Amino acid sequence: MKQNTNWLFKMAWRDAKASKVRLLLFMASIILGIAAVVSIQLFSTNLIDNIKKQSKSILGADYVIKTRQVPTERTKAIVDSLKPDASEVNFVSMIAFPKNGGTKLVEVRGLEGDFPFYGTIDTQPTSAAVSYQESGGALVDATLMLQFNIKPGDSIKVGKVTLPISGSLKAIPGTTAISTSVAPPIVIPNRFIEDTELLQFGSRKEYKYFFKVAESVNLEALDKVLRPKLKAESASINTHIRTSERLGNRYENVSKFLNLAAFIALLLGCIGIASSVHIYIKEKLRAIAVLKCLGASRKQSFYIFLIQIAGIGIIGGLLGALIGVGLQELFPLFLKDFLPFTVEISISVQPIIMGILLGLFMSVLFSLLPLLRTWYVSPLEVLRVDEQASKEPLKVRLLVFASILVFLFLFSVWLLNDVMYALGFISVTVIAFSVLAGVAILCIRGIRRYFPKRWGFTARQSLLNLFRPNNQTVVLIVAIGLGTSLISTLYFSKDILLAKTDIEQTSKNANIIILDVQLKQREAIENNIKAKRLPILSNIPIVTMRMHKIKDKLVNELRQDSTRRRRGFLNHEFRSTYRDSLLNSEDVIRGEWVDALGPNEPIVISISENLAESTQVDIGDTIVFNVQGVLMETTIGSIRKVDWQQLQPNFNVVFPKGVLEKAPQFNVILTSVTDAESSADLQRDLVAKYPNVSIIDLRQVYTIIEDILDKVSWIINFMAFFSILTGIIVLIGSVRTSKYQRIKESVLLRTIGAKNKQILQISAFEYLFLGLLGSLVGILLALLSSLCLAFFVFKEAFIPSLIPFLVFLPGITLLVLAIGLTNIRTVLQSSPLEVLRREG
Amino acid sequence: MPKILKISGLEKTYSSGNKQLTVLHNISFEVEKGQTFSIVGPSGSGKTTLLGLCAGLDQPNSGNVELCGEDLGDLNEDQRAQLRNKNVGFIFQNFQLLPTLTALENVSVPLELQGNKEAVAKSKQLLEKVGLANRYHHYPSQLSGGEQQRVALARAFVNAPSILFADEPTGNLDEETGEKVIQLLFELNKEAGTTLVIITHDLDLANRTQQILRLKGGQILTNERTLVQ
Secondary structure (H helix, E strand, O other): OHHHHHHHHHHHHHHHHHOHHHHHHHHHHHHHHHHHHHHHHHHHHHHHHHHHHHHHHHHOOOEEEEEOOOOOHHHHHHHHHHOOOEEEEEEEEEEEEOOOOEEEEEEEEEEEEOOOOOOOOEEEOOOHHHHHHHHOOEEEEHHHHHHOOOOEOEEEEEOOEEEEEEEEEEEOOOOOOOOOOOOOEEEEEHHHHHHHOOOOOOOOEEEEEEEOOOOOOOHHHHHHHHHHHHHHOOEEEEEHHHHHHHHHHHHHHHHHHHHHHHHHHHHHHHHHHHHHHHHHHHHHHHHHHHHHHOOOOHHHHHHHHHHHHHHHHHHHHHHHHHHHHHHHHHHHHHHOOOOOOOOOOOOOOHHHHHHHHHHHHHHHHHHHHHHHHHHHOOHHHHOOOOOOOOOOOHHHHHHHHHHHHHHHHHHHHHHHOOHHHHHHHHHHHHHHHHHHHHHHHHHHHHHHHOOOOOOOHHHHHHHHHHHOOOOOHHHHHHHHHHHHHHHHHHHHHHHHHHHHHHHHHHOOOOOEEEEEEEHHHHHHHHHHHHHOOOOEEEEEEEEEEEEEEEOOEEHHHHHHOOOOOOOHHHHOOEEEEEOOOOOOOEEEEEEOOOOEOOOOOOEEEEEEHHHHHHHOOOOOOEEEEEEOOEEEEEEEEEEEEEOOOOOOOOOOEEEOEOOOOOOOOEEEEEEOOOOHHHHHHHHHHHHHHOOOOEEEEOHHHHHHHHHHHHHHHHHHHHHHHHHHHHHHHHHHHHHHHOHHHHHHHHHHHHHOOOOHHHHHHHHHHHHHHHHHHHHHHHHHHHHHHHHHHHHHHHOOOOOOOOHHHHHHHHHHHHHHHHHHHHHOHHHHHOOHHHHHHHOO | OOEEEEEEEEEEEEEEOOEEEEEEEEEEEEEEOOOEEEEEOOOOOOHHHHHHHHOOOOOOOEEEEEEOOEEHHHOOHHHHHHHHHHHEEEEOOOOOOOOOOOHHHHHHHHHHHHOOOOHHHHHHHHHHHOOOHHHOOOOHHHOOHHHHHHHHHHHHHHOOOOEEEEEOOOOOOOHHHHHHHHHHHHHHHHHHOOEEEEEEOOHHHHOOOOEEEEEEOOEEEEEEEOOOO
């Protein structure tokens, strides 16, 4: 037994040694596939971690617990047990500048501890961000200081406390959403809050506790456990993971895309393996028949090649994994000028083991079908070529196909963590494979049936090559088509994701918000903004109101009802708006949206899901609002789900047009500036002319987001091109392998007198046809699969790029043609005898 | 004399589309142990098919083949392979050396398959005997036709087979080289006492064997002893 095993290994080695060039091509597919998978996996894990870290700077902490009332005993117990690293209490209050007697409604934030843990407080001077705590100073909103001509060193009176101003506050982490009640912020050390005497019972305030935790802490699990407990105490939790969700689909789609790239890279490797081994084993069949003649059993001849393939799979997997890890290491070295971030390299054995196992499985599985032919090849083939004799039974072939599909399915499930997506991927791959094979077979039949007998010798020979015995039409069309299809799918998907980035980056998201614009100032301010060539992105009317009655019950009575858990809304002064359409941050989940109402029509409004839940109202219920002294009865017509995380003003109560137009109101104007200078210029100008308006500059929040999105785009581009490169190399390998099919025929033609030009023409036409048909069908399939990806996976619109048609189609066709012609270069440069001897 | 090969009522048909093509029809003959036996006939007479059936490379539609005392019909493919490994040697018109193995490796394969530890030494001896001592590590593509056929001869005799089947052994060689190979074949055959079954077009070669079976259209025309002892 041992002796037999040794002999099998010896034979595998002997044969491999003599076939090293062909096996190297085969190994190249494995190496490339695995290198791509490993590096994409490692690199993307690294990058996603990097982005995650950065997304923490939006919140400034790993998670925050907040409550809009004095924390209950239970809340305190939860917070204390978690040991917060910093805390804040904030409330809206009037402040005064003793220097000039100016007063303003601001948001006072009393901070304690080293907040923020991620990102920085942006101040002028920079040192003020740290020194204000120790020196007991205040950081005052930069626009506010500009507005009242206040300088660092002046003082500010907050309630009963007067503090020196340490610096102007440009940005502070934690500004994650815009509410219409936003007032310019000032930050003071928490220890002075009590002395201000502003925190009276019943006044509106918010308590926040900031936490920094180790990487290993599962925030999602923590969120899940704490959320209901905190909700019961009218408190809430916000993690940086939730915050980063505001980055939208694109952020979530990055990992999907990277997994797709890894999957495609591996599939490309598998195509390379399948096409190389198919031709390799086909050439070995005669030798296997000889071995069987000499007494080798079916098992022995099968094992010789199985050992060979498995060995190459293991070596290829190991090399691929090492290259993958190495590439990861080299990325920062070679790409440091291009990388928009630093990459921390961590080396572990896991990717190496994964690479080896993947190499072994993919090589054996994708070689199994051609390998089976070694089992079924008859020794009689030594005496005569009998195509029928060496066919494996249909059952066995189906079993092998099923195993391949199971492998691909398991691999996809591992990569995507989603059974449905994995099933989808596999189905699309099978469909693509079948379509390509079908097209190739139809093509062969078509050419055979309508063979152009009157064509010239070389053209006829080329066409004959496509369907005569030992033709490579099906193998090459499937390999070229699947390769092109995968490459194009990757390109289209990259476009789907990047198009979204473009839209978001160029859609001029509002980054300057001008609050408290009075009706009579509106036109002048708009003109002022337009004069600076800035857009008016939105002009939102705001009408303040309070709830008077809910479902015929007076709000004053409801306030006394201690069974109502959340009473905050009952005291709330709502800043409502009116408009005739929904925003992209909201969806109607119940009822019907009403655009506009005529005079004297019953008033139908739309409320947010949160408000509906807190006030326990539903469609058809009535709410009476007190709109600055006038009672207005309304009926709830629709309930909206609002994405409060989006950086735009969102509202709990929205009226249709035609109701509030004459009510006392002010406006919020949204515009967008491109840089710090134009922002400062606009702010200076508006503040000087209209001292009552407040301006909020959101550029820094946007800068963080855009920075992250830039990185995301970079990764998508890089990984797409890396996989596309893999695909092209695998394609070269597949077509190159076909060299051995054609050499003998070309040599024989040359022997009987064909000129170099004729041989070149025959090959050129054949490869041109294979390249064109394969890549065309491949791109069309990619178009279809990308449409599915856009619709089902990325959930984005798909506008196909022309690049695959204009670049990939001619590019791959020419590539196939070039490799095909290189293949027969040997024939043209050497004597026929020399080639015949060398090729055996 | 004991019989090493007994053929009785052999029929072989192939399907070609809807048609059945009978290649061999009611073939029966016997080969004695140690005998030199040739099968001759024009192209398409069924010689190669008959050789394939005799050596257990293929199975008949009807009839029996008894090789070295074993009824091949009772054996499965692997058992037939084992029988060939122990008792049968082959020489083919196209030499059929394994292109990825050196001359020495080609010769040692049959012994290695038996797990024989002397494989390399015995193979070297035989290669030396056929005059290729200086070609051990050459691949087939680096050898001339005559040299390749001599490697094939060494491989055929290395496991000391009871019977050797040679399919047109000189078909691909020039007259002079062919003659040398044939001389070597008969010499080795005499030395080892192997039964030799040769398929050939060459009547001169056939006349050097002890018995000639003539085939035509898949049927036996004659089966005669020659004067060779």
